[in-house]
Amino acid sequence: MKISMKNIHKSFGTNQVLTGVNFELLPGEVHALMGENGAGKSTLMNILTGLHKLDQGTIMIDEKETYFSNPKIAEQHGITFIHQELNIWPDMTVLDNLFIGKELKSAFGLLKSNEMKTLALEQFKRLSVTIPLEQEAGQCSVGQQQMIEIAKALLTDAKVIIMDEPTAALTEREIQKLFEVIASLKKEGVSIVYISHRMEEIFSICDRITVMRDGKTVDTKPIPETSFDEVVKKMVGRELTERFPKRVANLGKTVLEVKNFTRKGVFDNINFFVRSGEIVGVSGLMGAGRTEIMRAIFALDKFDSGETLINGEKVSIKTPYQAIEHGIGFITEDRKDEGLILDFSIRDNIVLPSLKSFAPKGLIKEKNEQDFVDMLIKRLTVKTESAAATVGSLSGGNQQKVVIAKWVGIGPKVLIMDEPTRGVDVGAKREIYDLMNELTSRGVAIIMVSSELPEILGMSDRILVVHEGRISGELLKEEATQESIMTLATGGQ
Structure with missing residues (x-):
């Protein structure tokens, strides 16, 4: 699936969030979307998936002008958004969370529980996740909830998956497993929009990067043609001399x-x-x-x-x-x-x-x-x-x-x-x-x-x-x- 968003504008009241943003996603591409908090990254993706309506601009999907009225319809067309703030129902089981709104039912309207369990376990195995399906999701750690959300996205057979800070609560081992899954999805032609502040990940798994600042597109480049320092400078509008400040600890009692x-x-x-x-x-x-x-x-x-x-x-x-x-x-x-x-x-x-x-x-x-x-x-x-x-x-x-x-x-x-x-x-x-x-x-x-x-x-x-x-x-x-x-x-x- 190819997506092209051109000259996108969006305001909330008097607050202008996006002013002429351009973004392109190619089939089978892992595309990093970076910018400071409040730069407009999530808003842009929410416009793509129909959560917000754009004020001005054009969205082309596979060369056809397309607008979704809500995220459910976007998902039905193969675009799934894994949000940074997780959409977990804490009092429901892990299995119910995985299939909420997408339950498998027989011709008589009965739930196909065994079939859903089999599909869920297949995705958990793919992600090396071991969470009991009958456990309440609220009892899971934030990292486990993140893996549930990723598994939920994989169950939709998506053509485009938007990942907003997907590794923020994951361990190194889980991150490596996620990267393996992303690589296999890429081979299958699935496109990934990867929103992250972890620079090492961007340079490890992404093909191209689009940098946003203050609601505008600053630049789009292939990853091999840019660097950590260049990306930071474009994001914050200034050079960041050192990643960590010098520490001189004055230890007391x-x-x-x-x-x-x-x-x-x-x-x-x-x-x-x-x-x-x-x-x-x-x-x-x-x-x-x-x-x-x-x-x-x-x-x-x-x-x-x-x-x-x-x-x-x-x-x-x-x-x-x-x-x-x-x-x-x-x-x-x-x-x-x-x-x-x-x-x-x-x-x-x-x-x-x-x-x-x-x-x-x-x-x-x-x-x-x-x-x-x-x-x-x-x-x-x-x-x-x-x-x-x-x-x-x-x-x-x-x-x-x-x-x-x-x-x-x-x-x-x-x-x-x-x-x-x-x-x-x-x-x-x-x-x-x-x-x-x-x-x-x-x-x-x-x-x-x-x-x-x-x-x-x-x-x-x-x-x-x-x-x-x-x-x-x-x-x-x-x-x-x-x-x-x-x-x-x-x-x-």
Whole structure:
């Protein structure tokens, strides 16, 4: 299938999102679509699939002018969109999620359950996925939910698959498996639009790249004819001298220590500490227990035994509110369901954990609150016309900045960051890294869980590796390599 989008314009109210974008997709091509958060990438694809109606421009599919009125019709014509924000029904089974709206039925209207199970297992085998089909999707990790969405797309027999940040929550092993699937789809003539901020992936699997900036097309080039630095410059409009900022850690006393943390069947005998001014990276394969340990520390999930010490004193943390009272902030990996209230304004989301400080006598000091919000929006360069805009109206990367602003705003002693740059563009990533350096220079202790090994290596002072619910090793920054981390992550010594 060949797709040509020419001179595409789109506004939402007074906000001009796309101004004359051009994009072409060839049959059997893996085409990277890159740009900063808010550049208009997802909006362009939503126009292609009929979720949004264009204001001006032309869409040609196989040389015929074509417009879809909704994504369902686009899917029926062979175009499937795997969104960055996953469309999972948490209370339904994995099997029901895979076939929702596409159930196989007999002539009498009865579900062909066995046939659906067979097809689902075939796709799971293709992706090396082992998730019970009868399990509720809400019980799956974000990475498992991502694989369910990918399997769902493969079940549609699509001619074009749009993948928006498909590897953001996947492990290295799952990413490699996905790349193998993409290569086989390409051989079958399936075209892939690949939206990602992970530059290594773009140069590894894509044939061409289109770069967008501020709602415009900047350039389209074959991958061999461009470079990392050139793409970054076109995306952000300036040169990015270094991917990671230099870190000079000024380590102080131990701020947080956990002892003998155990939750049966999930993690066992977890012991570690983090010091003032330190970034401790936490690595490991998906399902190893990294996120579950952090959720237990913050009291989002229960644990069976263990102790938490703040500044050397044992504390009891049984609710997230108590964690906040003790100066712990937690940037969850699932910003959509746990990090934000999408229908609330940016302002309300940012002040939520800090509300008590603006109402010492029960009355909110609105001027102080507004100044506080404006300062954080500016500091984290959140792209928005107003703090009154709903968080759900922002791009995924700008939503992530609001989550970070929310927790930076409490003035934490300890900040747990679970996948802090998931779905964030290269320029915004650097801004987050600079902010992390700024926070640690003020004495904040940071625990950073990340699936990106370059990020772990580039920002951590010490690295803990988790394997099957246990800390399998600890590495100093100077001795850590991707190979040594992966060895520990897979149970090696």
